[in-house]
Amino acid sequence: xxxxxALFAIMMSIVTVLTGCEQLTVLDxxxxxxxxxxxxxxxxxxxxxxxxxxxxxxxxxxxVKYRASKQxxxxxxxxxxxxxxxxxxxxxxxxxxxxxxxIVSVQSxxxxxxAPQGYEDKEPLVVYASSSNWKWHFSYxxxxxxxxxxxxxxxxRPLEFRLYSHGPITSFWIPQLGGQKYAMNAHVxxxxxxxxxxGEYMGRNANFSGEGFAENQFDVTxxxxxxxxxxxxxxKETAEPINEAKFEELLEPGHLxxxxxxxxxxxxxxxxxxxxxxxxxEEEHNxxxxxxxxxxxxxxxxxxxxxxx
Amino acid sequence: MEFFERxxxxxxxxxxxASMVAAGLTMIAVIxxxxxxxxxxxxxxxxxxxxxxxxxxxxxxxxxxxxLFRGGVDAIMMRAQLAVPENKLLDAQHYNEIFTTxxxxxxxxxxxxxxxxxxxxxxxxxxxxxxxxxxRLNALSFWLFFMGAMLFNISFMVGGSPDAGWxxxxxxxxxxxxxxxxxxxxxxxxxxxxxxxxxxxxxxxLKMRAPGMTLMKMPMFTWxxxxxxxxIVFAFPVLTVALAMGTMDLLFGTQFFTLDNGGMxxxxxxxxxxxxxxxxxxxxxxxxxxxSEIISTFSRRNLYGYKSMVGSMVxxxxxxxxxxxxxxxxxxxxxxxxxxxxxxxxxxxxxTGVKIFNWLLTLWKGKIEFTTPMLYSTLFIPLFTLGGxxxxxxxxxxxxxxxxxxxxxxxxxxxxxxxxxxxxxxxGLTFYWxxxxxxxxxxxxxKWTAWLLSIGFLLAFMxxxxxxxxxxxxxxxxxxxxxxxxxxxxxxxxxxxxxAVGFVLIVYNIYYSVRYASRDIxxxxxxxxxxxxxxxxPVPEYNFxxxxxxxxxxxxxxxxxxxxxxxxxxxxxxxxxxxxxxxxIMSCIFFxxxxxxxxxxxxxxxxxxxxxxxxxxxxSFEKDHGHYISxxxxxxxxxxxxxx
Numbered sequence: 001x002x003x004x005x006a007l008f009a010i011m012m013s014i015v016t017v018l019t020g021c022e023q024l025t026v027l028d029x030x031x032x033x034x035x036x037x038x039x040x041x042x043x044x045x046x047x048x049x050x051x052x053x054x055x056x057x058x059x060x061x062x063x064v065k066y067r068a069s070k071q072x073x074x075x076x077x078x079x080x081x082x083x084x085x086x087x088x089x090x091x092x093x094x095x096x097x098x099x100x101x102x103i104v105s106v107q108s109x110x111x112x113x114x115a116p117q118g119y120e121d122k123e124p125l126v127v128y129a130s131s132s133n134w135k136w137h138f139s140y141x142x143x144x145x146x147x148x149x150x151x152x153x154x155x156x157r158p159l160e161f162r163l164y165s166h167g168p169i170t171s172f173w174i175p176q177l178g179g180q181k182y183a184m185n186a187h188v189x190x191x192x193x194x195x196x197x198x199g200e201y202m203g204r205n206a207n208f209s210g211e212g213f214a215e216n217q218f219d220v221t222x223x224x225x226x227x228x229x230x231x232x233x234x235x236k237e238t239a240e241p242i243n244e245a246k247f248e249e250l251l252e253p254g255h256l257x258x259x260x261x262x263x264x265x266x267x268x269x270x271x272x273x274x275x276x277x278x279x280x281x282e283e284e285h286n287x288x289x290x291x292x293x294x295x296x297x298x299x300x301x302x303x304x305x306x307x308x309x
Numbered sequence: 310m311e312f313f314e315r316x317x318x319x320x321x322x323x324x325x326x327a328s329m330v331a332a333g334l335t336m337i338a339v340i341x342x343x344x345x346x347x348x349x350x351x352x353x354x355x356x357x358x359x360x361x362x363x364x365x366x367x368x369x370x371x372x373x374x375x376x377l378f379r380g381g382v383d384a385i386m387m388r389a390q391l392a393v394p395e396n397k398l399l400d401a402q403h404y405n406e407i408f409t410t411x412x413x414x415x416x417x418x419x420x421x422x423x424x425x426x427x428x429x430x431x432x433x434x435x436x437x438x439x440x441x442x443x444x445r446l447n448a449l450s451f452w453l454f455f456m457g458a459m460l461f462n463i464s465f466m467v468g469g470s471p472d473a474g475w476x477x478x479x480x481x482x483x484x485x486x487x488x489x490x491x492x493x494x495x496x497x498x499x500x501x502x503x504x505x506x507x508x509x510x511x512x513x514x515l516k517m518r519a520p521g522m523t524l525m526k527m528p529m530f531t532w533x534x535x536x537x538x539x540x541i542v543f544a545f546p547v548l549t550v551a552l553a554m555g556t557m558d559l560l561f562g563t564q565f566f567t568l569d570n571g572g573m574x575x576x577x578x579x580x581x582x583x584x585x586x587x588x589x590x591x592x593x594x595x596x597x598x599x600x601s602e603i604i605s606t607f608s609r610r611n612l613y614g615y616k617s618m619v620g621s622m623v624x625x626x627x628x629x630x631x632x633x634x635x636x637x638x639x640x641x642x643x644x645x646x647x648x649x650x651x652x653x654x655x656x657x658x659x660x661t662g663v664k665i666f667n668w669l670l671t672l673w674k675g676k677i678e679f680t681t682p683m684l685y686s687t688l689f690i691p692l693f694t695l696g697g698x699x700x701x702x703x704x705x706x707x708x709x710x711x712x713x714x715x716x717x718x719x720x721x722x723x724x725x726x727x728x729x730x731x732x733x734x735x736x737g738l739t740f741y742w743x744x745x746x747x748x749x750x751x752x753x754x755x756k757w758t759a760w761l762l763s764i765g766f767l768l769a770f771m772x773x774x775x776x777x778x779x780x781x782x783x784x785x786x787x788x789x790x791x792x793x794x795x796x797x798x799x800x801x802x803x804x805x806x807x808x809a810v811g812f813v814l815i816v817y818n819i820y821y822s823v824r825y826a827s828r829d830i831x832x833x834x835x836x837x838x839x840x841x842x843x844x845x846x847p848v849p850e851y852n853f854x855x856x857x858x859x860x861x862x863x864x865x866x867x868x869x870x871x872x873x874x875x876x877x878x879x880x881x882x883x884x885x886x887x888x889x890x891x892x893x894i895m896s897c898i899f900f901x902x903x904x905x906x907x908x909x910x911x912x913x914x915x916x917x918x919x920x921x922x923x924x925x926x927x928x929s930f931e932k933d934h935g936h937y938i939s940x941x942x943x944x945x946x947x948x949x950x951x952x953x
Contacts, residue, residue: 025780026711040708041778048698055665055694062672063687066608067679077675082614086670087663091617094662098655101705105651108707109644163641168481169574171639171714175780179710181639184575185480185568189641206714208474208784210481211401 025175030197030222032116033178040108044101051097112179115158116194124158124192127151128264128271131183131205132166133253134212139264143232146242148250148259150219154228155198161191164271166251171207174220180206188273195222215255235260244268315908319469319486320402329466358888360444363848365451366429367745370738372455373423376414377812379462383411385809388769392802394790404786405472406465406488412475416588417496418458420726423734424595425454425506428534430741432510434841434848435528437519437857437864442512444886450502450509452896457499460903464491468908474784476585479555479566479577490907493556498899500548507541510534519840521859525619528839528862529605529612532619533598536626537591543630544587551580560909575640582633590629592726594622596733597664600686603736604668606837607683608675611863614667621660628657638706639713647706654704661697665690680835681755685736688763689728696724699774714784717777720770727766735759735815743834747846748826754818761811768804772797838866843875845950851883851938854947880947883938895924 027042029035064070111117115124128139129151138147153159163172163183172191173180181191183205195201204217223231240246242261247269250256318325343349356364386407390399399407429447433440441447464470464487471488473481482489514535518527527535555577557563564572605612612618634642634650668690677683699721703712712718735758743749773781781794788794833842843865844853857875860867867873902917904910 024775024778026778034711037708037711040705041702041711044702044705044708048701051698052691052694055669056691058666058669059672059687059690062669062675063677066672066675066677068609068676071676075676077608077610079611080613080670080674081611082617082667087614087617087667090663090666091659094659098652098658098701101655101701102652105655105705105707106644106648108705109647109651112707112710113644113647167568169478169578173714173782175711179639179707180713181641181710182637184640186573186575202780204780204782206782208405208478208481208714210473211405213405214401214785214787 025202029176030199030201031177031194032118032196033112033193034176036108036111036117037179040104043104047097047101113192115160115192119156119158119194122157124160125154126160126162127153128162128164128188128266129172129183130164130166130271131170131172131209131216132251133168133210134205134216135250135254135256136172136203136205136216136218137250137265138218139266140232141264141266143235144263145232145235145239146261146264148256148261149217150221150258151203152221152223152228152231153195154225155195155222157194157225159193159195161193162271162273163189163191168209169207170205170209170216172203173206174201174203176201177220182207186272188271198222198224212253212255219258236262315487316467318466320400320406322403324403325465332466353890354888357893358448358890360440360448360886360888361850362429362433362441362444362447363745365447366426368451368455369422369426369429372458373419373426373734376419376422376458376462380411380414380419381809381812383407383414385805387411388798388802388805390786391788391798393799394788394792394795396787399786401786402472405474405784406470408784409471409474409477409488409492410461410465413461413471413492413496414458415726416475416592417499418454418461420592420730420734421499421503422454422458424537424592424730425450425503427530427595427599427734427737427741428506428510428537430745431841432513432531432534433517434744434844434852435531435839436514436517436522437840437853437859438513438517439852439883440886441509442517443509445889445892446505447509448889449892449895450505452892453502453505453899454499456896456900457495457497457502457903460498460900460907461491461495464488464495476578476581477555478581479558479572479574480568482555483559487907490556490559493552493559494903494906497549497552497556498903500545500552503541504545504549507538507545510538511542514538519857519859519864522864525616526859526862529601529615529618530595530598530839533594533601533622536622537594540587540591540594540626540629544584544591547580548584551577551584554580556906560906575637578637578640579633582636583630586633586636587626587629589722589726590625592730594625596730597622599733599737599740600668600689601671602837602839603682603686603740604671606740606835607678607680607686608672609678609836610671610675611838611866612667613670613673614663615862617663618667621663624660625657628653628660632657635704635706635709637713638709651704651706655701658697658701658704665694665697679756680739681750681752681759682736682740682835684756684759685732685739688759689732689736692728692732692763692766693725696721696728699724712777714782715777716773716781716783719783720773720777723766723770723773727770728763732759732762735762740835741841743830744832744841744846744848747830748822748828749830749834750818750822751826754814754821758811758814758818761814762808765804765807765809765811769801769808770804772800772804833865838863840864840875843868845947847950849946849950851885851943854880854883854943880940880943882940883943884935885938886935887933889933891924891928895921898924 027038029038126141128141130137136149138151161172163181165183165185170183171180172183174193177195178193181189183189199222201220201222202217203220205213209216239260239262241263242265247265343352356368359365386399387404390396390404468487471477471492473489477489477492514531554565558565558567564570566572566574566577601612601618632650632654634646635654638647703709703718703721739750739755776794776797781788832844832846840857843857855876855878857864858877860873864875868875898917898920902914902921905914905917
């Protein structure tokens with residue numbers, strides 16, 4: 001029995017440790033979406049801990065009280081068919097819990113699938129995030145720039161990520177800003193995020209995509225709108241333009257460090273947003289001969305999983 | 310030489326060459342041993358051609374145990390690789406191959422045959438039947454499963470393992486090496502066998518129950534087997550079709566799941582999980598059945614809430630078909646679809662909870678004896694509850710955006726499968742061992758094993774909940790030190806090592822008990838309650854000399870407590886099916902067929918396809934009316950068994 005009690009104590013301490021771990025990445029949100037998810041997680045964890053305790057206590061009572069060694073030798077356990085009241089309660093309470101959680105779940109679904117709360121009136125920054133083996137390409141169509149494997153975002157502004165893949169199914173995930181979503185080849189999925197706090201966050205592909213999957217991650221830097229605008233300006237002045245040949249090269253399987261370009265690949269290789277016949281982009285990429293100056297290839301010495309600071 | 314290049318492995322390593330040598334030596338040793346001891350004839354007559362459900366069951370058991378160790382070695386290698394950051398033990402490709410084969414082997418070639426072993430061995434005895442409804446089909450089921458498993462298992466030595474995960478999502482599984490071919494074809498062959506098992510057991514349970522055993526007087530394990538069989542029959546055809554489409558994509562250039570030409574990669578994911586989710590209930594329901602038998606037996610009480618137990622299983626089986634999209638909440642199907650699948654998923658918690666509380670209430674007012682099977686069952690309740698409640702957490706579709714693809718998910722499904730299915734298998738194995746082999750497994754070693762497995766399990770999987778919430782994605786072959794995942798992954802490795810010790814102890818227990826256990830046991834060593842314990846040990850070929858008559862779900866208990874008479878009347882001659890080599894031969898041809906397709910060897914593929922049809926045609930024209938066991942033979946057998 002001692003062993004069983006020890007086991008029980010271990011489990012309970014695990015539950016308490018888990019609930020106390022505010023500093024775990026997912027439970028340390030830096031944006032409204034991640035906050036909603038973290039509070040859902042904490043809520044369910046506490047409710048579930050309650051259920052676990054009820055089951056454990058019942059089990060321990062039964063095992064302690066009804067062991068053969070505690071009973072007289074001639075004790076004959078009774079034949080009990082079941083009781084509609086008892087079984088009704090055993091169905092009823094879980095139904096109530098599930099009904100409550102269903103309401104929370106549905107609410108959260110609509111919240112994470114729409115513009116972040118508190119940011120509804122602000123114009124979102126649209127970023128196309130597309131994955132190739134084993135890189136992320138971030139295209140900023142409004143700013144007309146593109147980066148590889150790193151993402152600069154302004155705080156206090158909604159972010160609308162449009163996700164797709166040049167290869168296997170991947171999953172775009174910045175845990176401290178919000179949940180993940182798949183990037184697939186045939187159509188674009190949308191993910192609404194926002195960052196409340198400036199800082200550096202880990203972002204990665206969470207969905208297994210082959211040999212280079214473990215290193216398929218990117219750095220996210222959230223900064224003020226002013227700094228973000230300055231960065232865009234700097235990129236426009238210093239970065240090399242992207243063109244079709246260069247982009248094809250980037251798509252080759254492998255790992256690249258951070259890279260920065262002017263223009264976006266969407267102009268010659270549009271995202272699979274529409275399926276119209278003859279939706280051919282016009283031959284308009286005549287802006288490519290201008291900026292030959294400094295290319296801003298930062299070798300991101302494979303700073304894996306760079307958490308905030 | 311060009312022809313042979315395709316059989317080379319694309320990513321060789323010392324470990325693989327060592328396993329090749331080991332496999333070769335084992336083969337030679339087995340062949341030499343069989344020849345030396347002149348056992349070929351015995352093997353052919355008594356096992357390979359057998360149609361006896363008990364022997365087929367034991368062959369399923371042996372296969373399952375072998376595969377448990379294959380999958381277990383994969384698991385230990387994975388945990389060792391992740392034990393420290395930036396480990397160089399395995400490279401990415403090997404790690405990917407290993408987690409892929411670990412998943413496939415454990416689910417399809419370990420857990421499935423293990424539950425089918427129980428169905429085969431227990432169900433006919435439990436319903437008082439002489440065999441299953443279609444004994445020869447049963448043999449074909451086994452041999453197809455076996456050949457599928459073997460085909461899958463040679464992949465790492467011939468041509469290369471699959472490496473796209475056990476879910477084998479397209480377009481990742483694009484058939485660059487033959488690994489994905491192996492996946493599609495080997496699972497197809499084994500899956501056909503499983504589908505036939507489902508059909509067989511539905512018929513057996515519906516048509517062959519002993520007189521008096523109405524549906525609501527069936528023992529709980531039989532109920533679980535019936536519902537599982539129904540799920541198999543509805544779910545496996547989906548897998549068959551999906552695998553056929555995938556095979557055609559890989560071999561013949563169709564475009565079902567490709568990137569271009571109108572292919573839909575997510576169609577595979579949908580089809581896979583339309584089968585894959587019911588599949589987990591195919592595994593867990595028989596496990597629930599086994600726990601019900603064991604908990605009731607060792608509480609010395611009838612099962613509490615029999616009707617709600619049956620009802621909850623029926624409900625689970627229905628719900629299991631309407632939750633598949635929760636495996637990809639993050640696919641972007643929108644808030645509405647996610648809400649529906651979130652609610653249906655959480656709804657499964659209700660019937661599952663009913664079962665947990667009914668088991669607890671079965672302990673109530675009981676007289677609990679802690680035998681090894683009971684120890685597993687009482688460990689199952691708290692550990693499985695942990696896994697169940699994390700399942701409810703995962704069912705919150707929005708929150709799942711944070712759990713999906715992380716170690717949290719890995720922790721969850723191991724948390725339900727290991728205490729749920731694996732513990733049930735080990736509990737059931739210990740429970741039914743005396744009925745199969747006429748001696749008991751050592752209780753002391755058995756209890757040590759149960760504790761080691763539980764402690765190892767907690768150490769191995771609880772840390773994953775934490776690292777998952779900390780952002781550790783699953784299927785990463787390595788991680789950097791700065792992530793801070795290191796210490797907890799080391800704890801996981803230690804836990805896995807403890808579990809490995811537990812599994813080795815099972816082997817030692819079998820060895821020890823074979824040598825030292827007493828052979829002088831009764832036919833009912835656990836003082837059990839149901840029909841399977843009413844016949845002799847070892848069970849004669851015909852199971853029951855006289856068909857029993859049943860008045861409740863606890864027929865043997867009625868005999869003990871209510872003076873119920875099971876066997877009325879005199880011996881009559883018994884009609885039994887004949888042995889047949891056709892299932893084995895046909896499955897061997899299936900193996901060759903699968904191998905030819907894997908390597909696109911078209912001429913052998915055509916020849917073997919013809920061979921399969923020839924076997925089926927021959928069977929159609931074969932007149933085999935079985936044989937009779939005469940009253941004299943029955944009398945002899947019965948008096949001998951009674952004397953023993």
